[in-house]
Amino acid sequence: MRLLVPLYVHPAVEPEIWQAVAAAGPDRIGAVVLNVADGPGPAPDHAFAAAADKLHRSGIQVLGYADTAYGRRPHAEVTTDLLHHREWYGVDGVYFDQVSAHPDALPHYRRLATAARAAGCGTVVLGHGSHPDPEYADVGLADCLVTFEGDWKDYQELEPPPWTKRHPPARFCHLVYGVPVAAADMVGHLAAVRGVGLGCAVPADGANPWGGLPFGLPPAPRGAESAR
Template identity: 40%
Template sequence: MMLLPLYVHPLVDPEAWDALPRGGACWTIVNVHNGPGAGRDEVYAAATDRLHAAGVKMLGYVDLGYGGRANGEVWCDIVGWAQYPVGGIFFDQAPSDAAGLAYVTQVVRAVRGAVVLNPGTRCLPGYAALADVVCTFEGPWESYTALAPAGRDWANAAHLVYGVPAARLGEASALLLTRAQHGLVTDLAAPLPYEGVPSSLRARAAAR
């Protein structure tokens, strides 16, 4: 399954929002303002309602600050996403060590729907049991190709790979699929690799 963080406002890049895959092959991660924001954003509400009606699956973004955010703040963000038609929560900057395991165990209990954790690196196996998907790699293409071959990752692991040369997106997708069941390859690069969609999705949308 594709995991597609989309951290651009619908009015800033409407073409990116129109290019999102329909159906069950992709989870799009939406992010109003480092989470659901302080109140309902009517532009986001209209955009997400339209996508939901078209069959686009969405997750709401919640930052865990690597375990540094108070549970109450995290729960407020989870509740805030009830204003939008999301099917679960994408927990960014999740901890990956033993100290953070109890913290994550508590916060995921508040979620009704899918749970995706993004520590962005390999974490303790206990985290795999807490989520539908765990992102065990997030980084640039150069780092991804430099990884030593280690066989296939956990069954529910995902890899997020950015900065892929556009001409090598097919190669990158094939490599990812040998390593993980879920993830993303995009030619957008740091520091803002998720402010839009990969060029391959734009091209596919233009050909519809």
């Protein structure tokens, strides 16, 4: 399973984590989600711009985080976020988070996906966090659906709906936090059994579990950041 890494920590605070992800390269890392402040932030952040550039030079795809508030945020606000991500950080695509799973919201997300493609986003990810209506997996809407985001206990009990078997593993991503070290390998096994090709597992939980190094990546060599 390749990693889609929600890296929600400032590069100036934890530079070694960003360095370790960049060092892993595109064979291991499918994409990194860049989230400055629940979006691109109010103004460009040079530390994030430098970190995104380093990931790009490593051949890793960068996705800009945009919260959709389950369809409640206006289209214009969300598209402004993705345009700022493109302008300030040169992201390759967009990670729409808190995406509705209800079929009534499909037209809203089709408009957002169309706007993202028009803005130059080559990859669109929809972060439902659960299995949505199957029409969200239609070709042309999103490249990948995050159909699980939750803790290890809930992940063990997950039963994907039958419609997911009609799509290749690369169309689905599972994000699991609070994973015991002894269970780290089991996450990848369960994801494979469930037909999922992208994911991320971390030991942390709490308000922001995505501020540390995912399982499966070695720490950056000591002093690697200062040597660059």
